[in-house]
Amino acid sequence: MKPTTSAALMAVSVENPASEIEDVEGLIERHRARVLRFIFASVRDMDVAETLTQDCFFKAHRGRHAFRGDCSVQTWLMRIAVNLIRDHARRRRFRFWEKVRSAGEDIIHEWPDRGLSPEDRLSLRQQVQAVWQATGSLSDKQRTVFLLRFVEELEIGEIAQSTGMTVNAVNVNLFRAVRSIRKRLGKDQRRS
Amino acid sequence: MTPHSEENNDDFQTAVAQFRRALDQRVDAHLKARPDAGSPRATRAAAPRVSTRPWALAVAVALVVVAVGGAMVWPRGARVYAAGADGLQVTLADASRVEMRAHSEMTVGPASDGIQIDLKTGDIIVSATEQHDGHLYVRTKDMTVAVDGTVFLVNAGQDGSRVGVIEGEVRVREGARETRLRPGEQVATSPTVVTRPLTEEINWSKNATAHRAILDSKVIAPTMATLAPSAPPGQAAAASSQAAKTEFEEASIRPCDPNNLPPGGRGGRGGGANFLRMTPGRIYGTCLTLATLVRTAYGGGLLDGPAMPRQGAPSVTTADGRVINLPDPRYFSGIGAMSLDSPIPGAPAFAGSYFLGVEDGVKVRGGPDWVRSELYTIEAVAGGPADAQTMRGPMLRALLERRFGVKVHVETEQIPALKLTVAPGGLKMREGICTKAETPSVPGGRAAQSAAAVRMNLDAVRRGVPVTGRCGGAGALNGPNLLMVGAGLPVEALAGVLAQPLEVPVIDQTGIPGTALFNFVLEFVLDDSLPREGRDQLAAAGNELQLASDPSTVPRAPGLVTALEEQLGLRLERIRAPREFIVIDQVERPGPN
Numbered sequence A: 001m002k003p004t005t006s007a008a009l010m011a012v013s014v015e016n017p018a019s020e021i022e023d024v025e026g027l028i029e030r031h032r033a034r035v036l037r038f039i040f041a042s043v044r045d046m047d048v049a050e051t052l053t054q055d056c057f058f059k060a061h062r063g064r065h066a067f068r069g070d071c072s073v074q075t076w077l078m079r080i081a082v083n084l085i086r087d088h089a090r091r092r093r094f095r096f097w098e099k100v101r102s103a104g105e106d107i108i109h110e111w112p113d114r115g116l117s118p119e120d121r122l123s124l125r126q127q128v129q130a131v132w133q134a135t136g137s138l139s140d141k142q143r144t145v146f147l148l149r150f151v152e153e154l155e156i157g158e159i160a161q162s163t164g165m166t167v168n169a170v171n172v173n174l175f176r177a178v179r180s181i182r183k184r185l186g187k188d189q190r191r192s
Numbered sequence B: 001m002t003p004h005s006e007e008n009n010d011d012f013q014t015a016v017a018q019f020r021r022a023l024d025q026r027v028d029a030h031l032k033a034r035p036d037a038g039s040p041r042a043t044r045a046a047a048p049r050v051s052t053r054p055w056a057l058a059v060a061v062a063l064v065v066v067a068v069g070g071a072m073v074w075p076r077g078a079r080v081y082a083a084g085a086d087g088l089q090v091t092l093a094d095a096s097r098v099e100m101r102a103h104s105e106m107t108v109g110p111a112s113d114g115i116q117i118d119l120k121t122g123d124i125i126v127s128a129t130e131q132h133d134g135h136l137y138v139r140t141k142d143m144t145v146a147v148d149g150t151v152f153l154v155n156a157g158q159d160g161s162r163v164g165v166i167e168g169e170v171r172v173r174e175g176a177r178e179t180r181l182r183p184g185e186q187v188a189t190s191p192t193v194v195t196r197p198l199t200e201e202i203n204w205s206k207n208a209t210a211h212r213a214i215l216d217s218k219v220i221a222p223t224m225a226t227l228a229p230s231a232p233p234g235q236a237a238a239a240s241s242q243a244a245k246t247e248f249e250e251a252s253i254r255p256c257d258p259n260n261l262p263p264g265g266r267g268g269r270g271g272g273a274n275f276l277r278m279t280p281g282r283i284y285g286t287c288l289t290l291a292t293l294v295r296t297a298y299g300g301g302l303l304d305g306p307a308m309p310r311q312g313a314p315s316v317t318t319a320d321g322r323v324i325n326l327p328d329p330r331y332f333s334g335i336g337a338m339s340l341d342s343p344i345p346g347a348p349a350f351a352g353s354y355f356l357g358v359e360d361g362v363k364v365r366g367g368p369d370w371v372r373s374e375l376y377t378i379e380a381v382a383g384g385p386a387d388a389q390t391m392r393g394p395m396l397r398a399l400l401e402r403r404f405g406v407k408v409h410v411e412t413e414q415i416p417a418l419k420l421t422v423a424p425g426g427l428k429m430r431e432g433i434c435t436k437a438e439t440p441s442v443p444g445g446r447a448a449q450s451a452a453a454v455r456m457n458l459d460a461v462r463r464g465v466p467v468t469g470r471c472g473g474a475g476a477l478n479g480p481n482l483l484m485v486g487a488g489l490p491v492e493a494l495a496g497v498l499a500q501p502l503e504v505p506v507i508d509q510t511g512i513p514g515t516a517l518f519n520f521v522l523e524f525v526l527d528d529s530l531p532r533e534g535r536d537q538l539a540a541a542g543n544e545l546q547l548a549s550d551p552s553t554v555p556r557a558p559g560l561v562t563a564l565e566e567q568l569g570l571r572l573e574r575i576r577a578p579r580e581f582i583v584i585d586q587v588e589r590p591g592p593n
Helices: A006-011 A024-043 A046-062 A073-091 A095-104 A118-137 A140-151 A156-163 A167-191 B006-033 B054-061 B208-230 B233-244 B290-297 B388-403 B446-463 B491-502 B532-545 B560-568
Strands: B078-081 B088-091 B097-100 B105-111 B114-127 B135-139 B144-147 B151-156 B161-167 B170-174 B177-181 B186-188 B250-255 B275-279 B282-289 B315-317 B323-325 B352-355 B364-366 B375-381 B407-422 B434-436 B467-469 B472-478 B481-489 B506-508 B518-525 B570-586
Touching (some): A024 B006, A046 B006, A073 A140, A140 B006, B275 B388, B290 B375, B290 B388, B290 B570, B446 B481, B472 B532, B491 B570, B506 B570, B560 B570
Antiparallel strands (some): B088 B097, B097 B114, B105 B114, B151 B161, B161 B186, B170 B177, B315 B323, B472 B481, B481 B518
């Protein structure tokens, strides 16, 4: 017998292969980087982010029958990710790690040289670091809302769906997050 | 410039856009670096692609049951990774079932005469169907298991592999050597691979109860029967009957009255709530939550409670009145729990009083709230002189399953931990001798005692001469720094000492044998990289713990990680380590006795 592909294996195991969420490989392919990015920016640890991302897709697959289609798949995945991050934060007792991590987890991995002057590169680096540090000092809710709005570019309604917050609460948290980050950016600019 | 000015708004938008770019690059770099990650993609790219990414397959495989005939339905080399905490159940084309523990990884492919599973890491339990024309093979990096039809467990770790048989027979090939294993037997490829009784090894399985029942029927009774000829006929019969019987003969479980606690044993030991007393054939636990009982019965150990009621090392009292000091659990590196094995090799641990602490939701999870709030007192009597391990393990489990209807399974989670290794520059601390001797008493509390020990040993340790007096570890404040002095301490004890202020498990991977004892001085600044609680406790000790007459004049030492490397030649690196916990699936309040 000819070996079957993993896609074929899945095809015999799912009820509705046409559905986006039934196609696990496709789902992961399309959303993995995005989910990983959001979780990494939230938990600030790539190892943890990788684990939570895997858990996210595993939960998504396991709970795919509960998906009613009343929001986009991305919003649904973000809702699972938000819950995983919340659980992770609840379990987190190892404050020491945050310090160890701050030395090891640098958001700027490689800065592509696009003919920028050293001064411009430094300025960009400072800006990014300022936002990175500012998001780290936000409350969990503010950080989640900020990342979903400005990094994942979700609409306010989608953020409310993903986080289980009211639209009003999303707006309030977003306003406070932006104010806090602007303040930080302003301070850094004055310092430089 | 106000925070809402136009210019500032532009700056904000630019900074956030750059921030997003940096995040994308960081994620892409991570995906590139991961060998199983597939090709990295720009986050916003839309076109879907079909890939055979094993990572994706792992998620899919959880629910795959392929109803296709023929010899093989698995693609060659299909990798399966058990993501999530629940593990995976995989059914192979020949209807053999493989239960994978969480975070295990294997590859399933064809063999010349059957199916081959390559276990890369983790644990699996294979329930192989009868192989009519071929074999099912399980291969690890250092051995191959061949079976016809049986149930067995395979573990593959960094140090080596291990196989244990639950039912049937397997052939284990390790190089040129071949071993046949029968139910209850285990073999490991390396002496450093830790083996526990098979009944405990399978705790993580969702079918653990069924596997244990098979082991009980296939292993315990026959084993005892083979031992019988060396004993007088009467005793042999009794032993056999006792072995087959893993339940208490009489047992009482009743709600605890916290106002009417029984008195403790000799010296007050063992009285009050949360204590478990054991004498040969009898177990008595006072005012324990069911969660605490579950932790005790299903492998949480007895001495890993969140608090110890006594100062100093714990001890057990043997039936003949001897007091045996147990290793202090604080000297253990956190992962796993101390067993109740006797500290004397070869001698059974059979009597003693044990403070269990209160299960705090870390080791035992799930179940209704009353599991963690209602208190019970249990008293049970075995039909014969059962030892402590049997009573607090299989017999207590059977009691809980019968009276509370308890059903549990074991899951694994990955937690942050620290690995202690020898730094690239080599070990800088020296082996030293410490001879215990009476020392003059020092007025004051524990802080004063600790400071006195540091003062006493500091000079000798710094000069590299043998220490006479108080052996062990002690700490004191030296200005803004914590000064730790070790006298005659093994490295594993140092790992345990470090785990306390850091609040994470520290795993000793230095490879230095426990017989090597060191005298050392370690001084590091108490900065905010250390947990606040520990620093607050040290600050609360005040002057009693302070060595410096004027703390403000003492220069700051390096941080702990740097100090360890510079002063002792040891390195702390962060890793992720597995931690088991027990999940209560089913439970009900007990009926009347």
